[in-house]
Amino acid sequence: MGNTLQGMLEAELEDDLRYSRYDYANKETDNRQNGYSKKTITSSMGDLTINISRDQDGEFKPQVVKKHQTDISTLEDQVLSFRRILTGNRFWFVVWIIQSFSKIPAAYN
Structure with a gap:
């Protein structure tokens, strides 16, 4: 799971x-x-340590794992099922994930 998020x-x-x-x-x-x-x-599999990329200007705002988000248990089932469905181009996979997650109500983030 950590490698997928990375x-x-x-x-x-x-x-x-x-x-x-x-x-x-x-x-x-x-x-x-x-x-x-x-x-x-924190995920259902326990704690994971991931590396969040930074940009020089500090403008990058990740959407997959947002700033200050520490619990991804609601996301991981979706990510794993999306990963099984989409095995092609990594860029389009990420675009689809971001678009899908942006539709999830803020209460689940």
Whole structure:
């Protein structure tokens, strides 16, 4: 589960920056990936430690695991079922997840 979330967060940052991590030829912004912050989240499988990507300008706002969110137990069943359904392009998987989660009422976040 941690690896799935990690991949989703990295793809989300790449989408936010509008270039792949090492694709400097297509970079159209001064903002860039700037390391990671460790975050411990609680799931039904116990505590997980994940690395949240940071951007240089501090503008990145992850949607998969939001800032200050520590419990993902309501998300993990959805993520695991989505992962089974979508095995193709990582970018479109993340877009679909973000769009789906944005429709979940704030009470569940």
